[in-house]
Amino acid sequence: MLFVGIWSIFRSIFFDTVIEGRFTMTTNKKVLEFVRESELLCKPDRVVWIDGSDEQLNALRAEAESTGEMVRLNEEKLPGCYLHRTAVNDVARVEHRTFICSRNEEDAGPTNNWWDPKEAYAKLSELYDGAMKGRTMYVIPYSMGPIGSPFSKVGIELTDSIYVVLNMDIMTRMGSAALDQLGDSNDFVRGLHSKAQLDDEKRYICHFPEDNAIWSINSGYGGNVLLGKKCFALRIASYQGKNEGWMAEHMLILGIENPQGEIKYISAAFPSACGKTNLAMLIPPEVFAKKGYKVWCVGDDIAWIRIGEDGRLWAINPENGFFGVAPGTNVKSNPNALSSTQQGTIFTNVVHNLEDNTVWWEGLDKNPPKNALNWKGEVWDCTAGEKGAHPNSRFTAPAKNCPCVSAEFNNPKGVPLSAIVFGGRRAKTAPLVYQSFDWNHGVFVGSIMASETTAAATGAVGVVRRDPMAMLPFCGYHMGDYFKHWIEIGKKLGDKAPKIFNVNWFRTDDEGHFIWPGFGDNLRVLLWILARCEGTADAVETAIGYEPKAEDINLEGLDLDIEILRELLNVDKALWAEEAEGITEFYGKFGDRLPAELKEELEALKKRLAE
Ligand code: OXD
Ligand code: MN
Numbered sequence: 001m002l003f004v005g006i007w008s009i010f011r012s013i014f015f016d017t018v019i020e021g022r023f024t025m026t027t028n029k030k031v032l033e034f035v036r037e038s039e040l041l042c043k044p045d046r047v048v049w050i051d052g053s054d055e056q057l058n059a060l061r062a063e064a065e066s067t068g069e070m071v072r073l074n075e076e077k078l079p080g081c082y083l084h085r086t087a088v089n090d091v092a093r094v095e096h097r098t099f100i101c102s103r104n105e106e107d108a109g110p111t112n113n114w115w116d117p118k119e120a121y122a123k124l125s126e127l128y129d130g131a132m133k134g135r136t137m138y139v140i141p142y143s144m145g146p147i148g149s150p151f152s153k154v155g156i157e158l159t160d161s162i163y164v165v166l167n168m169d170i171m172t173r174m175g176s177a178a179l180d181q182l183g184d185s186n187d188f189v190r191g192l193h194s195k196a197q198l199d200d201e202k203r204y205i206c207h208f209p210e211d212n213a214i215w216s217i218n219s220g221y222g223g224n225v226l227l228g229k230k231c232f233a234l235r236i237a238s239y240q241g242k243n244e245g246w247m248a249e250h251m252l253i254l255g256i257e258n259p260q261g262e263i264k265y266i267s268a269a270f271p272s273a274c275g276k277t278n279l280a281m282l283i284p285p286e287v288f289a290k291k292g293y294k295v296w297c298v299g300d301d302i303a304w305i306r307i308g309e310d311g312r313l314w315a316i317n318p319e320n321g322f323f324g325v326a327p328g329t330n331v332k333s334n335p336n337a338l339s340s341t342q343q344g345t346i347f348t349n350v351v352h353n354l355e356d357n358t359v360w361w362e363g364l365d366k367n368p369p370k371n372a373l374n375w376k377g378e379v380w381d382c383t384a385g386e387k388g389a390h391p392n393s394r395f396t397a398p399a400k401n402c403p404c405v406s407a408e409f410n411n412p413k414g415v416p417l418s419a420i421v422f423g424g425r426r427a428k429t430a431p432l433v434y435q436s437f438d439w440n441h442g443v444f445v446g447s448i449m450a451s452e453t454t455a456a457a458t459g460a461v462g463v464v465r466r467d468p469m470a471m472l473p474f475c476g477y478h479m480g481d482y483f484k485h486w487i488e489i490g491k492k493l494g495d496k497a498p499k500i501f502n503v504n505w506f507r508t509d510d511e512g513h514f515i516w517p518g519f520g521d522n523l524r525v526l527l528w529i530l531a532r533c534e535g536t537a538d539a540v541e542t543a544i545g546y547e548p549k550a551e552d553i554n555l556e557g558l559d560l561d562i563e564i565l566r567e568l569l570n571v572d573k574a575l576w577a578e579e580a581e582g583i584t585e586f587y588g589k590f591g592d593r594l595p596a597e598l599k600e601e602l603e604a605l606k607k608r609l610a611e
Contacts, residue, residue: 025049025141026179030186031156035139038158038192041125044132049139050165052175057166064162070346074357080344083352083359084163085377086221087198091349092392093223093230095473098205100235102477109478110589120206124215127202131194131217135160141179142172144233144304144318149412151246151304151316153237154182157191157227164193164225167346170321170396172228188212189236191227195220207231209239209476222323222348222394233302233318235476241304242477242485245492250470251303252280253315255406255415256526259292264530267303267315268421268503269470271451275505275518276300277324281336281404283520287557293523296406297336297399298415300324307489308416311496316414319399326350326393328363333519336404340397347395349375351388361389418533421526422469423503425451427462429575430504432516432553432568433525434545435532439490441545442500444601447483448583449502466586480593487597499533502545507568515568517558524554542571543608573609580606 024032039047050056061082064070070082100108101117108114138159145152157168168174182188190213196202203218214231216224223230237248251267258264270276280300284293299317308314322340326347329337341347351360353369360369368382375390382388399405408415422445424430436442446469453463466472468479475482490497503525505518528548531537539546550565583602587594 023049025051025139025176026182028179028182028184031141031179031182031188034156034190035158038128039137041128042132042137042158042160042192042194043130044135044137044160047137047139050141050175052169052177057169060162060165064166069162070166071352073347073359077356077358078342078345081341081347081359082166082345083347083350085349085375088376089200090198090203090219090221091390092221093473094200094203094205094219097203098473099207100476101206101208103210107478107481109475109480109593111472111475111479115206117208117211120204120208120215124204124206124217127196127204127217128192128194128215131196132160138162138165140165140168140174141176141182142168142174142228143178143181144172144228144237145316146410146412147173147177147181149316149414151306151412151414152181152318153187153189153232153240154178154185155189155191155228155232157193159193159225161193161195161220161225163220163346167222167226167323167396168228170344170346170398171226171319171323173320189214189227189232191232192216193225193227194218195225205231207235207476209236212236222396226323229302229319229323230474233304234471234474237304237318237476238471238474238482239476242481245307245489247305247485247489249303249305250301250474251315251420252276252300253298253303253317253415253417254280254282255296255298255408256523256530257292257294257296263296264418264533265298265315265415266419266421266526266529267305267417268423269446269449270423271425271449271465271467271470271472273325274423274425274451277322277337278334278519279522281334281402282523283335284523285520285557288523295404295523296408297402297404298406298409304414305417306414307492308413310416311493313417313489313493313496313498314414315417316411317399317409321396321398322402323394323396326361326364326395327389327391329361329395330364333363336402337395337397339403340399340401341395343401345395345397345401347393349390349393350395351375351380352377361393362387417498419499419501419529420446421501421503421529422446422449423505424449424467425506426504427452427506427508427512428572429579430502430507431544431547431571432505432507432565433501433503433528434542434547435529435539436500436502436545439493439497439500440487440597441601443483443486443490444598444605445500445502445545446486447598448579448586464582466582478593480590480595483590483598484593484595487595499529501529501532515564517560521558524558528553543573543611544571544576544605547571576605577609580609
């Protein structure tokens with residue numbers, strides 16, 4: 001008996017963790033099976049388990065440096081920082097090659113590309129077959145969310161890219177601790193990534209929500225290959241959240257501390273390119289800073305939200321770093337983001353300043369380097385008119401570097417939300433801020449979120465792109481069911497629900513200039529929002545929601561006429577009538593999966609506008 005017991009312990013330690021002489025770090029049979037199957041398919045020369053130790057990561061950094069995959073930057077000015085260049089055909093997320101492979105086509109809904117999972121697995125298996133020959137397959141165990149938090153979930157990403165390993169180290173909690181958290185459980189997301197040949201005709205980012213699986217091939221760009229981020233923490237997690245009663249949202253989380261030292265938390269969803277990272281790291285205007293107001297960043301991109309024991313909504317940021325857009329980041333626009341990039345950061349597709357082995361991008365300062373390489377690695381003449389950094393060039397920076405990182409960043413319980421804010425980029429329609437009448441109306445406000453295309457992008461100007469809750473490219477299932485999930489969460493919350501608001505920092509005058517100063521001054525609007533949550537500020541009822549009286553937005557220290565503020569708060573009923581038509585058309589896409597509650601909200605809006 002004793003012998004059998006000792007034998008089985010020995011067996012599980014020896015045979016399950018050392019397969020064919022290689023150390024595997026776990027005895028979890030499902031993990032071992034996944035790694036083994038993927039290895040047989042991709043046929044790497046070797047398999048390396050990532051334990052997250054400094055020793056292992058330093059060796060990988062040295063290897064990436066020796067092959068030219070990464071360039072080590074000036075150790076004095078940017079300690080521990082590296083530059084990487086992607087292939088020129090591989091610089092952004094590829095929405096048209098991103099698929100939700102649910103068993104039923106209907107379940108992917110009208111806003112996603114669908115692919116039959118059987119066909120997708122078959123096609124991608126052909127592409128993965130032997131794709132890692134001559135390469136190493138890295139096994140990355142990682143946790144989205146602090147280790148040990150009830151919010152957190154584990155993923156295993158298999159990849160043939162050191163760049164992915166080193167980015168995942170910054171963006172997640174990576175290594176042995178994640179496997180310890182998983183134990184014997186089968187509840188992990190299986191992510192398989194191969195750069196393969198970086199062929200953009202054969203690039204696929206496929207999600208199998210029913211299998212907890214993500215297959216990504218032929219890309220090396222962050223948003224397509226750091227599988228913990230958009231793929232897991234939004235697309236797969238939104239599906240998990242629907243089934244398990246929680247929410248995965250494309251939202252920043254920030255805390256506002258008042259002069260009495262009390263901190264209230266807000267989460268906010270904006271489409272890409274609307275300043276989420278800037279808002280998450282906002283610097284209060286001087287008059288507010290002097291009074292003792294502070295802003296703390298919990299997250300800049302993703303929030304996982306659950307109903308807590310007290311019946312309120314609580315949120316964590318499942319990530320551990322920032323994958324921010326470099327161009328436009330500077331000491332004025334976002335000094336906190338810039339400080340976050342001063343050590344242990346990976347820069348992708350920015351300018352390499354050969355004068356002092358540092359980096360540069362458009363909008364960093366007015367001194368482009370004279371002796372430099374552009375994002376493609378070509379000699380760059382800053383006077384010739386061509387941009388040096390790619391417009392979607394990025395920094396991957398550890399959250400712990402951020403001067404305003406919240407003390408609750410690693411709190412396994414998360415932070416309680418007082419308010420949820422939606423926003424978009426609208427030249428005329430949406431006022432500076434309004435509050436929804438109640439939760440369902442708030443869900444309606446989120447569902448009609450939209451941005452107008454600007455002159456900065458190619459294509460027609462002023463075209464409205466609907467992006468409900470900023471989740472259009474990230475919702476892993478039918479968007480009508482997603483709206484329904486929001487309505488259901490509201491029913492559970494009852495009167496403990498946070499209040500829902502909409503903001504628009506982008507109203508323009510007749511010459512197209514922004515009227516509201518934005519950046520740090522957005523705090524003035526956030527303070528009205530918090531005052532509404534506490535019941536200490538007044539509001540005016542309009543056809544679209546509650547609005548502040550101009551006098552209730554604190555303009556102290558800001559050179560802005562109150563009449564201009566009134567203009568910013570103005571609701572043009574004729575424009576809103578057109579908007580209601582646009583919403584009707586958009587809602588038509590969802591057929592009978594559009595919740596009745598939202599149809600009612602739309603009818604009620606039309607009625608109020610006609611009054
Ligand atoms: C991002 C995005 O990269 O939303 O965060 O596109
Ligand atoms: Mn984002």
